[in-house]
Amino acid sequence: MIGIVQAVSRFAITVFIIFISAIGFYRKVPVYEAFIEGAKEGLTTVVRILPYLTAMLTAIGVFRSSGAMELLIQLVSPLTELAGIPAELLPLAFMRPLSGSASIGILAEMLRTYGADSFIGRTASTMMGSTETTLYTAGIYLGSVGIKDTRYILAAGLFADFMGFAASVVVCSILFGS
């Protein structure tokens, strides 16, 4: 079972790339020109997120290096251990619903500190990919039609985020072992 799951991870990208190239060829898309056009967007994307990356990496770097992060983790870990969640993951869990770019910065710092292939690194990666910036997206979409009332959107959305985070810890413990 776990072997199949890992094979899916390994081949998903390969299959996806072959599939896109094949369908692009079949539909007579000028693939090279289209690729270049899209790749230009890669540059602007990086330029766009770089200020956020710098701001967040610096703030978290200071917070960790001063010993404040260690203090906070020790403070809340009795609580989070009850739920089986490593306290190290909390900064990402708090930032994820608020800001996509800022949580990219936090994840990058965690991968650098704990290692991308550590349990924390893998679980944080899964958490990052499993939910969206709920508050930001809801704000933009409702704002576009001039609605301020959110009714039960935030309750349902944040509940979904929480379940996604909990599932990330469980799934990663099963798949990668803690």
Add this chain to the structure above:
Amino acid sequence: MINIIWLVLLAGGFIVAFFTGQTEQTTQAAFDSAKYAVELGLNLTGIYCLWLGLMRVAEKAGLIRVFSRKIAPLLRLLFPDLPSGSPAVGAMSMNIIANILGLGNAATPLGLKAMGELQKLNPDKRSPSDAMCLFLVINTASLQIIPTTVIALRSAAGSADPSEIVSSTLAATLCSLLSGVTAALILKRFYRRREGRI
């Protein structure tokens, strides 16, 4: 909110550093981190270019339109209140497919179009309809086959197998999506009753 968090991290860090006697290392960490941010940005650029290039090919091949037809019947089940043949269903399915494929830039305008169509059908223009609430909850669950940003970050951090989190992410996303939809469907009844009484 984010202003406060950032300030607490930065100022709080320096205050703690003062008490733990780590002021020098902490200042050094600030400069190191800022430098690392730019290195990271450079590492990410290539992967972003590759992926967004491929995605543009997918977009031009009309992949969104092809797949959105397949999930429209499923959406009618989730949104029984919408009149059949409403352009809202088409826009919503295109938005969801664009998200699944990771075409973030294409997804947002489609999602805004879906919101516009849903607003036309909304009796109370100042409050989101149940269809809007459910659509937003589905939208924020981040269904995506390949979490490209995360893979890029892992690769930049020197992971031996950056894409190994694809299946775990998919499982966690599905759990988050199902929880969100269930919560929205339950809260819908609750809110209808409450708002009906007032």
